Amino acid sequence: MxxxxxxxxxxxxxxxxxxxxxxxxxxxxxxxxxxxxxxxxxxxxxxxxxxxxxxxxxxxxxxxxxxxxxxxxxxxxxxxxxxxxxxxxxxxxxxxxxxxxxxxxARPPERTVINSPEQAAMALSGELMWETQEHFAVLHLDVKHKLLSQQIITRGTATETLSHPRETFRSAIKQGASRILIAHNHPSGSLDPSPEDLALTRQLLQAGQLLQMPVLDHLILGGGQFLSLRQRTTLWEEIPQPE
CATH class of the missing domain: 1.10.150 (DNA polymerase; domain 1)
Structure with missing residues (x-):
């Protein structure tokens, strides 16, 4: 049959x-x-x-x-x-x-307004989302949240990347930014922040306070998704950023 x-x-x-x-x-x-x-x-x-x-x-x-x-x-x-x-x-x-x-x-054109974690994730996805090594990146924004530029600050191994507030804010000052948004990827696809992620975020928020350059958020990207640490943690309430 x-x-x-x-x-x-x-x-x-x-x-x-x-x-x-x-x-x-x-x-x-x-x-x-x-x-x-x-x-x-x-x-x-x-x-x-x-x-x-x-x-x-x-x-x-x-x-x-x-x-x-x-x-x-x-x-x-x-x-x-x-x-x-x-x-x-x-x-x-x-x-x-x-x-x-x-x-x-494709990167969003310069002067795009970044007003939400979703918009920031779209701007950063091309650089970070599917990388097999950890990358740490920063979006440089003006006072009206318009995108001036974006930059990869460090590239790490498959499981680790290192960054320091010095490098992050040096690039922002060089670009004439008024505020920044930071991000890194997790090649594993897990979006859970590590203790190191939280410690670095705390350091950057403290530096933003000192330099009067607010850190708007820290995103973790991977596996086609993203996580906003500003939405997930209380760090921004603990270390308020300048307006």
Missing amino acids: SQYVLRMSDIPAQDRPRERLLTYGAKTLSNAELLAILLNTGQGPGKLSAVGLGQLLLKELEQQGDPLGQLRQVEAGELVRIEGIGPAKAATVLAAIELGRRVFL
Whole structure:
């Protein structure tokens, strides 16, 4: 008895990935459905649908770890080894990944107003979010919270970075900043602040008080998420910053 395989044409038009994306937005689609749009047509073992081929690709990547993490760094040779994905489909997937990476890494233009942890995280994500080593960065802002520049102050090992208030405020003074926002990443993806993170934050807040240059927040980024220490801790109440 032959096996029945669901084809894209068997799915009602309104339920197909492309139509649902156009109607409801890309966020409503699963990872496999998004890949299906890139792969366009199915084939491979059992003549899979495009969604089935997307599921097969994710299953293959899952053997090496987090499938989306693996997809970010997949190479053409790995893709074409999957039955049903030839050079054309592989090129489309790789082009989409690279375009997404470039959009993600694009810095906000200077003079962008940074008024929330979410805006700061977006500004810093390209530099910090997916790094495999810890980086410590600072956003230099003017008195109206407009972004003057951003700078990586230190780069550490896979588990540790070192910074000092001296380097942080030296760069801010050089850039003519009126206030700063600091951040670093956790390559592990865990956002829990370490005792060292809290001690450094305390030092920087004390220095900000002394220099009359407020530290607006300290963000921890990793694994596609971020944490605001100003929202999580009471340090800003303990060490108030100048207005």
